[in-house]
Amino acid sequence: MDDTNLITIGCRHAPGIRLRVSEWFKTPGLDEPQLREIAIYDLAGSGQHNGEPGNGSLPGYTKIPAEHWEKWKALNGHSDLYASGTLFEAKGGEDAPEAPQLTAEEEREKANAEAQRLAEKQAQLAADAAARAAEEAQAEADRAAKAAAEQQATAGQGGGDGDEPAPDAELDKLSDDELRAYLRDRGVVVDRRWGRKTLIVEAEKLKAAA
Known part of the structure; x- marks a missing residue:
């Protein structure tokens, strides 16, 4: 660009602005004039003086054709x-960079690159969400397996009575009163709350010690 035909434009919008320049033109055969785009400029935003990020308090300056x-x-x-x-013609900013004028192809490439970046970001977010869901599902499965194992172990302990040895055949033939008499005769103080199982166990102890 010819510097003599350039002016400095200030921009207070933080991310900058894409300035699209259009003009009216007459198309042969049409009564109404048509609007066509003739130039596109990316203006530096606030805090980007000379294209360098700043603190957001200063406007960005860019030179474009007057x-x-x-x-x-x-x-x-x-x-x-x-x-x-937000956009203004700056009196200062003589050291502002020139805004490159984008061709239609360059604009498409820039838009495609941004779309690709957003698509990759969305894909990464989806992958992260899927990974978290898989981890949570695995953790839930582990908790369920642990609970089932604990329940099975508890059930096994509760069913231990069925594995006890059969009572002595001779003692088992005696009635509860006969078992009490058997124990008293051998010096055992019989608790009246003892049930048949306890009576047999105590009698078996005496028989084994004899």
């Missing part, structure tokens, strides 16, 4: 971007 700035103002001078001072 003719294109006037064409943009002719169509957008009433917009909030201009009326609010």
